């Protein structure tokens with residue numbers, strides 16, 4: 284309730300400010316909603332969002348799967364941890380922009396380079412978070428599984444993943460928001476389509492209405508994924524926890 | 529009869545520990561077991577009694593194959609299937625009671641969860657998660673999990689601690705019945721001498737750390753139905769063994 288009110292107030296202030304300013308640089312919410320409608324009907328917006336969503340989906344999945352495997356290995360095997368730790372630290376501290384530029388320079392201005400750039404930016408976060416989870420695993424339960432001869436698959440499903448789940452949820456949550464943002468930069472710098480590309484061209488044309496239309500839809504979409512995707516997963520993973528009364 | 533192995537009955541399991549030391553956090557070494565040999569007769573029920581900290585859990589972990597860093601060997605010639613009741617219940621918190629039991633059971637085995645739950649008295653919580661159970665109930669589930677796999681060798685580490693008298697008696701009875709029928713070989717750690725006398729047919733009295741065998745007492749048959757006089761006599765024998773060590 285409070286949240287809805289807060290949003291309504293924000294839009295009201297915006298409306299008033301836009302009416303007072305009467306500037307091309309600050310369109311009213313109504314103008315923007317109109318533009319969104321036009322863009323959707325023309326098929327332009329759905330296409331650009333599909334391009335971006337596709338990149339987000341692929342990059343997120345690759346980074347997540349790779350990061351989970353590497354992070355678990357590092358958390359469980361000290362030698363692996365010592366070997367890869369410097370790499371992870373370097374990747375963590377490399378500015379996203381540098382990674383993107385070198386991906387385009389070395390691989391070329393293509394889709395692979397775009398995905399690699401996003402994955403490399405996201406990977407170290409997933410690794411560090413998963414490693415934390417793998418280190419915190421319960422040795423008593425591992426012994427129980429050993430004594431009762433759990434198969435590798437049973438161990439994965441009933442021992443490893445449930446213990447990693449809270450960490451994976453953290454990685455997914457923070458991961459999704461970083462990937463979204465980095466994909467836009469990647470598109471801005473070297474792709475002929477996608478939301479980032481549209482924002483770039485609109486910027487050079489000073490088309491503030493279009494920029495705001497795409498930005499608003501983008502935020503709405505991120506919130507949708509958060510509410511419909513991430514939160515239900517977290518609730519499911521936390522089912523067994525003692526309920527607070 | 530002290531120290532004498534069972535005549536005639538072949539050994540099903542043998543633990544030989546020439547030396548086992550723990551390295552404490554401050555890097556000092558604590559010798560827990562030295563020149564220790566324990567053989568379990570086939571289908572026998574051996575109870576280990578010893579003071580707290582003498583090395584009982586360490587010995588069980590070695591027997592279970594969970595601790596490999598010791599000098600010696602563990603022989604399991606018939607490859608008996610192992611069932612363990614740990615000192616703590618060790619249930620998977622994210623799986624409910626029925627799933628915890630089912631997961632331990634090899635796929636080929638018939639589902640006996642309902643029967644065990646009924647006999648051990650936890651049918652009403654089969655779909656609950658471990659965090660919703662009292663410690664007593666969790667212990668029952670942990671015992672059921674070990675019995676559910678029809679173990680050839682059952683290791684129990686103080687399984688009835690912190691249970692009220694009546695439930696402990698019920699669990700002991702189910703345990704005695706089940707292993708009596710299946711012919712499982714059992715090694716149980718306890719510090720309750722009367723409990724040991726009630727369940728076991730061989731009593732092993734351990735010394736302070738490093739654990740040595742002070743006495744190996746063969747109990748008169750039948751297991752589980754000792755008279756008060758029998759119990760008193762055995763109790764006296766245990767006390768005598770412990771006194772000579774001190």
Ligand SMILES: Nc1ncnc2c1ncn2[C@@H]1O[C@H](COP(=O)(O)OP(=O)(O)O)[C@@H](O)[C@H]1O
Nearest residue numbers: 550551552560579580581582583584585586587
């Ligand atoms: N992982 C360990 N590291 C260091 N010392 C240990 C460890 N485990 C047990 N000990 C010590 O070894 C001794 C025997 O422990 P334990 O076998 O658990 O005894 P019990 O089960 O008979 O009470 C105790 O003095 C204990 O403090």
Ligand SMILES: [Mg+2]
Nearest residue numbers: 584585615685
């Ligand atoms: Mg112990």
